Amino acid sequence: ELRETITALLAPQATELSGKHIVITAGPTREAIDPVRYLSNHSSGKMGFALAAAAQRMGAQVTLIAGPVNLATPAGVLRVDVVSAAEMHTAALQAVENADIFIGCAAVADYRPEQVADNKIKKSNDGMQITLVRNPDILADVAALKKAPFTIGFAAETNDVAHYAQDKLARKKLNMIAANDVSDTSIGFNSEDNAMVLFWREANNTVQQQALARASKSAIAQQILQQAAKLLSNNQ
Amino acid sequence: ELRETITALLAPQATELSGKHIVITAGPTREAIDPVRYLSNHSSGKMGFALAAAAQRMGAQVTLIAGPVNLATPAGVLRVDVVSAAEMHTAALQAVENADIFIGCAAVADYRPEQVADNKIKKSNDGMQITLVRNPDILADVAALKKAPFTIGFAAETNDVAHYAQDKLARKKLNMIAANDVSDTSIGFNSEDNAMVLFWREANNTVQQQALARASKSAIAQQILQQAAKLLSNNQ
Numbered sequence: 001e002l003r004e005t006i007t008a009l010l011a012p013q014a015t016e017l018s019g020k021h022i023v024i025t026a027g028p029t030r031e032a033i034d035p036v037r038y039l040s041n042h043s044s045g046k047m048g049f050a051l052a053a054a055a056q057r058m059g060a061q062v063t064l065i066a067g068p069v070n071l072a073t074p075a076g077v078l079r080v081d082v083v084s085a086a087e088m089h090t091a092a093l094q095a096v097e098n099a100d101i102f103i104g105c106a107a108v109a110d111y112r113p114e115q116v117a118d119n120k121i122k123k124s125n126d127g128m129q130i131t132l133v134r135n136p137d138i139l140a141d142v143a144a145l146k147k148a149p150f151t152i153g154f155a156a157e158t159n160d161v162a163h164y165a166q167d168k169l170a171r172k173k174l175n176m177i178a179a180n181d182v183s184d185t186s187i188g189f190n191s192e193d194n195a196m197v198l199f200w201r202e203a204n205n206t207v208q209q210q211a212l213a214r215a216s217k218s219a220i221a222q223q224i225l226q227q228a229a230k231l232l233s234n235n236q
Numbered sequence: 237e238l239r240e241t242i243t244a245l246l247a248p249q250a251t252e253l254s255g256k257h258i259v260i261t262a263g264p265t266r267e268a269i270d271p272v273r274y275l276s277n278h279s280s281g282k283m284g285f286a287l288a289a290a291a292q293r294m295g296a297q298v299t300l301i302a303g304p305v306n307l308a309t310p311a312g313v314l315r316v317d318v319v320s321a322a323e324m325h326t327a328a329l330q331a332v333e334n335a336d337i338f339i340g341c342a343a344v345a346d347y348r349p350e351q352v353a354d355n356k357i358k359k360s361n362d363g364m365q366i367t368l369v370r371n372p373d374i375l376a377d378v379a380a381l382k383k384a385p386f387t388i389g390f391a392a393e394t395n396d397v398a399h400y401a402q403d404k405l406a407r408k409k410l411n412m413i414a415a416n417d418v419s420d421t422s423i424g425f426n427s428e429d430n431a432m433v434l435f436w437r438e439a440n441n442t443v444q445q446q447a448l449a450r451a452s453k454s455a456i457a458q459q460i461l462q463q464a465a466k467l468l469s470n471n472q
Contacts, residue, residue, distance in 0.1 A: 037277055038277070038278065039269075039273065039276075040273070042273075120393060120418075128347050132363055157356060158354075159355045159356075
């Protein structure tokens, strides 16, 4: 009986997400300067992996595109490992072809070094200049597709969180954005907990918001997916 | 009986390193660009942690100064966690005050951004320039101390390995250097195995070398420490 209870708890649930294909990016990307050095972003990948696990539990078919992280693949999830933003861009655009929802949770490096040295750059006594160029914008490119999935972005900000989040929602033509204040070390980055504000555009073009109080990343993930499922069914 | 055997195997051994104080740095350092972005080096920290575990098993008192890694602290080892090269420099110079051996195994970032932004830098459509300045040289500063410990460096190179390693041995006035070719992905970085060449200066100022064939990082660690113990007892 206990075994049946556990099996039932672990088995995918029949929800609004049953059978939907959800593509999630997670973790940081690394942009090589040379074979030894790289540029990166703080990101443990925990939020994206929590979303993948929750989506799978809610009955979705999940593709998880992960940057370099130290996390186990959630059961039943298809994982694609990548390193750089360019690799993540390619993997994401390929994966979303028949996706219903795309969640860009990765902390993608906005910039990469213009040149990657084949050999380790020897240090000199002087300073050093690195010229960076913009990486492709995965979220904006997915949202701009003719058959774009319901696209959810994340905004990790240290200041003016609501302002930057709503700007990103509009500018990248996202369906929803989840914003959090990473200057609060009790949430975000390597923390087990998170607290977020969701912003989305209604059919009448007004922006609505919903605050998700501090909770485990797993609980936050479920609330984000429930809200997405609601909006997705309204859209259809 | 089995329990006694295991206890005996795990207990520190009486070796030339018994009672010696060994300070080891391990892992990468991270140099903040802003609260979200950073520069770093590839380094899992496995080699440094293997050295700490081996030194403890050989009876030494071990201080392990670790950059951001996902590794458990070896039993009986005092661990000090740091993030930046500047923090590692401070921790190392403090720890070596009564040390017999210093092993600089960390992949310390040679450069850090000249300025660290308090808030996340907003991206623009243009490129970006980062001006980097030199970090303090932990190995050279330890080796230059009036009461310098026996100082061992590491050289992770992608080309001309022996040349760069011997240059570093002389230039930083190290007692020994362990060199490896990180362009070979079967060893180094995140690998469980390693292969190295040790270089050291004899009393008559000739440079000697010893190749350590590919083996587990734990086995390589023990061979490095055995060679260090031999040279240390010759010096005294």
